[in-house]
Each structure stands twice: as C-alpha cells, then as structure tokens.
Amino acid sequence: xAPCGGWFTKGPEQFILLPNRGDKMKSANGATxxxxxxxxxxxxxxxxxxxxxxxxxxxxxxxxxxxxxxGRPMVRYPEKTDLILLTSRPPQLETPMKYFEHAITxxxxxxxRYHLFPIPTxxxxxxxxxxxxxxxxxxxxxxxxxxxxxxEPATIVAVNQCSGNSRGRSDPRVLGxxxxxxxMGNAQWVGARLRDLxxxxxxxxxxxxxxxxxxxxxxxxxxxxxQKSLRVSRVMDDPAVLVAYQMNGSELPxxxxxxxxxxxxxxxxxxxxxxxxxxTVLDHEFDGFWMKKAYRVPDNECECVPAGAxxxxxxxxxxxNVRSFIIVPAPGVxxxxxxxxxxxxxxxxxxxGIQEVLVSTDGGSAWRRAQLGxxxxxxxxREWMSTxxxxxxxxxxxxxxxxxxxxxxxxxxxxxxxxxYRRNVVEHVDVRVF
Numbered sequence: 001x002a003p004c005g006g007w008f009t010k011g012p013e014q015f016i017l018l019p020n021r022g023d024k025m026k027s028a029n030g031a032t033x034x035x036x037x038x039x040x041x042x043x044x045x046x047x048x049x050x051x052x053x054x055x056x057x058x059x060x061x062x063x064x065x066x067x068x069x070x071g072r073p074m075v076r077y078p079e080k081t082d083l084i085l086l087t088s089r090p091p092q093l094e095t096p097m098k099y100f101e102h103a104i105t106x107x108x109x110x111x112x113r114y115h116l117f118p119i120p121t122x123x124x125x126x127x128x129x130x131x132x133x134x135x136x137x138x139x140x141x142x143x144x145x146x147x148x149x150x151x152e153p154a155t156i157v158a159v160n161q162c163s164g165n166s167r168g169r170s171d172p173r174v175l176g177x178x179x180x181x182x183x184m185g186n187a188q189w190v191g192a193r194l195r196d197l198x199x200x201x202x203x204x205x206x207x208x209x210x211x212x213x214x215x216x217x218x219x220x221x222x223x224x225x226x227q228k229s230l231r232v233s234r235v236m237d238d239p240a241v242l243v244a245y246q247m248n249g250s251e252l253p254x255x256x257x258x259x260x261x262x263x264x265x266x267x268x269x270x271x272x273x274x275x276x277x278x279x280t281v282l283d284h285e286f287d288g289f290w291m292k293k294a295y296r297v298p299d300n301e302c303e304c305v306p307a308g309a310x311x312x313x314x315x316x317x318x319x320x321n322v323r324s325f326i327i328v329p330a331p332g333v334x335x336x337x338x339x340x341x342x343x344x345x346x347x348x349x350x351x352x353g354i355q356e357v358l359v360s361t362d363g364g365s366a367w368r369r370a371q372l373g374x375x376x377x378x379x380x381x382r383e384w385m386s387t388x389x390x391x392x393x394x395x396x397x398x399x400x401x402x403x404x405x406x407x408x409x410x411x412x413x414x415x416x417x418x419x420x421y422r423r424n425v426v427e428h429v430d431v432r433v434f
Contacts, residue, residue, distance in 0.1 A: 010123060010254050062096065065331030065430075068168035068180045069094070079253040081108040086177050090114035090216075091255065095182035100346050101327045103373065103381040104157075105185035107248050112255045113162050113183065113269065115226045115290075120215040120275050125259050130243070134211075134281035137202030144259050147245060151192035151200075156240050158265035158379035159186045159348045160272055163295060163317050167420035172308050174420040181325060181427070186348070186381040189263045191244030195236050197279065207232045209286040212262055215275035224289035228271050230264070232281065240265045240379070243276060265379035266351030267318055268421075270295045291316055297417055304415035311418065319350035321424040322410055324357055324384075324402035335433045340389045343370070346381040347402035353378035356403040359386045363397040364412060364426070370400070378405070390433040398429045 062072045062084040074082040077093065086092035093112040099105055125144050133139035142150075161184035168178035177183075198210070211229045218225055235241055242263040245252065252258040257274030264271040270290070297303040298311035305311050324347035335341055343361075347354045353375070358367040373383030382402075390396065403409045414425035 010125075010258055066180055068178065077112070077255060079108060080112070080255065081106075083109070083111070084180070084182065086179065090117040090119055092177055093255075094180055095185060097180075097182055097325070097327055097330070100182075100184075100325060100381070101344055103186055103346065103376055103383050104248060105187060105381075107187070107250060107253050107256070110160075110185040110187065110247075110253065110256055111162070111183050114216060114274075116216045116218050116223065118219060120254075123215070123254070123259055123275070128259055128277070130260065130277060130279065132197055132201045132279045132281075134279075135204045135207045135283045136198075136281050137204060140197075140201050142197070144245065147192050147243065147260060151196050153190055154193050154239065154242055155188060155190050156242065156263070156265055156379060157186065157188045157376040158240075158263060159184060159320070159381060160263075160269045161185075161320055161323075161348075163268040163270050163421045164419070166423040169414070169423065170416065170420040171414075172416075174418060176420055186346075187247050188249070189242055189244040190246035191242035191260065191263060193239050194241045194243055194262070194279075195239060197243065198232075198235060198281065201281070203232060203236075203281055204283070206283045207281050208284055209282045210235055211278075211280045211282060211286045211288070212271075212273040212276060213278040213280075214257075214261075214273045215277055226273075226290055227286075227288045228262075228273055229282075229286035229288070229291055230271065243279075266320060266349075268295075268320055270317065295419075295421075297419070297421055302415055303422060304417050307416040309418075317421055320348070321422055322349040322354075322402050322404050322408050323347065323424050323427075324354075324400045324410065325427055326359075326398055326400050326429045329398075329429065329431055331429050331431070333431055335390060335431055337390050337393050337433050340387055343386045343388055343398065343400075345370075345384055345400050347384060347400070348379075348381050349402070349404040349408065351378050352405035352408070354382040354402050355405050357382075357384040358401045358403070359384075359388075360399040360401075361388050361390070361396055363428075364399050367401065393433050396431050396433060398431060399426050401426045 062069045062074050073085050075085045083093035091112050095109050095111045099109040130142040164176050165183040166181050209229045213227045244263045245260045260276050262273045295317050296314035297317045298305050299313035299315040326345045328344040347357050357370040359370050360367045370384040370386040401410050410424050410426045
C-alpha cells in the first residue's frame, strides 16, 4: 500500500514516496544522478504530505506500553514495512522493538534517519559515480560496477545506531528527535574496504582527515550540508570500514543509502554517510558544521555532565557504549504464575564484543547469567535468552545488563548530556503476573 504521493526511482524500478523539490545533483562527470521532482527514469511528484498522517498509508498507533511512543502513527514507506513515524520532513522512522528478537534486522524494518530535506528520491545506478580526490596522487571516479568488481569485497555484521537513540527518555528533556529505543539495526554489510579505495588513489604525506558527502543536500544556502569526517589513520588502520553496496544479501534500500553508504562499525550512525558520492582527503582537520558544532559530547571520561548542566569542553561523538534490551516479553504482557516464561533480548557495544548478559526478575535485587546466542562478530547484536517461572501473581520488573570484552557494563542510573546521546542505562520491562 502506498504511503503518500510522489515517486522515487531506483535503477529501472519506481516506488511511491513523499514529494520532493530541488535542483539537479550531478556527478563530477556531469551525468545527472538524481533530481527531486524529475528523473530520466520517470520520477513524478504529484501529491502532498498530508495523507501520510491520519489515513492513506497510516497504520494505526504505536507505543504499546511505552509512553515515549504512545500515539505515534505507524507508516509504510517504499521498501519498508510499518515503522513508527517521528518526522516526515525529513523522514525519521523508528523500528518497532519486535524486530529485534533476532540478531539481524530485516531491511524492510531497518530504521530511517535523515538530517536534510529534500532527500534523494531517484538514483541512476549507471550514472552514479563516487569521486575520491583531494590530497592524493591520482583522483578517481568509481562507478558502481567498478566498486563491486575492482575492489575486493569485504563482509561484516555491524550495528548501526543513531547517536540519539532513546533520547526521548532523557530527564530533564533535551532538544532533538524524541526517539524511543528503535533507532538502531543490525545487518550484514558487503562492500569495498575504504582503505583500499584510498590506497588506489595514493594518499599523500601530510594527509589528516577524510571527509564524506552524500546526495542529500540542503534546500537553502543557510543550512549546512551534511558532511562528516574520519582521521586518515582511523581509516587506514581499520579494514572493517567499508563503502557498502549490499545489506543482508540485497542492494541497499533507497532510504538506507542506495546505492552505497559508509559503514563504520562500532561508531555511531552519524558517520555512516548515505548515498555516498564524494570522499575527499584533506591535509588539515575538517571543520564542517556536523563535526565542529553538532554531534559532540562532553570531553571527559564519562562523556556526561550533571543533569541540566552545560559542558565546559566537548569532542566529537565516536564509539558506541554497551547496551542491552529485553525484547520478549513485551511491556504490559500478561503472564501466569507457575508457567515458564522465556526471556529474550539483544546486547551490543562498540566493538569489544559481548561477553556476558545478566538478567534480573526482581527489579535488580538478584541477577543470574543468561545464555548467549551465536556470535556473529564483535560489532553485531548478540542474542541472549533465559527462562523464568514466576512463583506468584503480582507486578515484576525485568532487567538486563550486558558486559563487554573489556569489562564495560551499564549503570542503574542514566548518565546525562545536553544532546541526549549515548544512553546505556540498564533498561527494564514491567510485567504483571496473574
């Protein structure tokens, strides 16, 4: 069922999507890659966004048992199942927690996060080029076919998590998208190693940063373009950083970065630039807005400050911390005394690997070790499970706490920072036993 008006094109296919307006985006060789409102493969904008809410494409309300999500509509976008709508301009769509029962998040259920509107709505794969240039010996323009055939493919399973995942739970409340817990997903990514691309162009001595730009572009000159950067040393020392063109065995969904995106395992999704078209090696530190002003955390060991306080100094956000969630049973589920209950969930961190998950069925007074599921790699979700038989009726608070390979875990009280980033408190699910 179509969510609302407009189309987007992806190769020869057409999909219904929200309408867009804007100018042509061209590759460095002059070929038209996409144009909101028109495409040589049939892009057409015809309708307004208003049908997205309250009817055509809306699928009822989300948020069972979760005050943060209560009343938010479920919507269906192209190549997606029903997701929780946070905003439509740009699209911010949250994954319902039921999709995290297993380690791999289906492509159709993978969350969507954009910073700028309009968004790319059509990509001609034949015309698309990735330009790698800057402080290098010989710049290259790489076609999608070249990316797939001229560079050794690498595969990794890795979590993509928005820096502000669970921001809606910050207390006191902070500015920004009020996400629940579903601004995350785990997938198997296939692509070319970024360091292989840089080796191919010959990074010159004195290179400092690598900057990344995608097809999403601001509608007005006053809005900073979404560009991110990594240290050259960070890229060259880590073979896991990819320019990915495949996700869970298929091409990337349009709303998750088709035809290619950056994958930076262990680091927050702000670095995972979508619809990638430019990689620029710099002989100086990149000073773009989204590195110097945004996505920054307090510059101290905990990357936190007292609730409501401002940070004296800040630094760019980077590696993810430890998190774990109970997925089954869901909040508010009715359970029965004397009947075994299977507790299931996921845990992950920034790349040290999950070594242990502890669960509590009495609000944290006692803990026991859960059974870990298959290890898909140190950057992946790790499934866990445990069995509990409630002895009596009543209200119970279920909790899960993960420990990673270097001993990092989760606190019983949330840490706070002004942007609502990096939540890693022990989460809970409240259930009633009859």
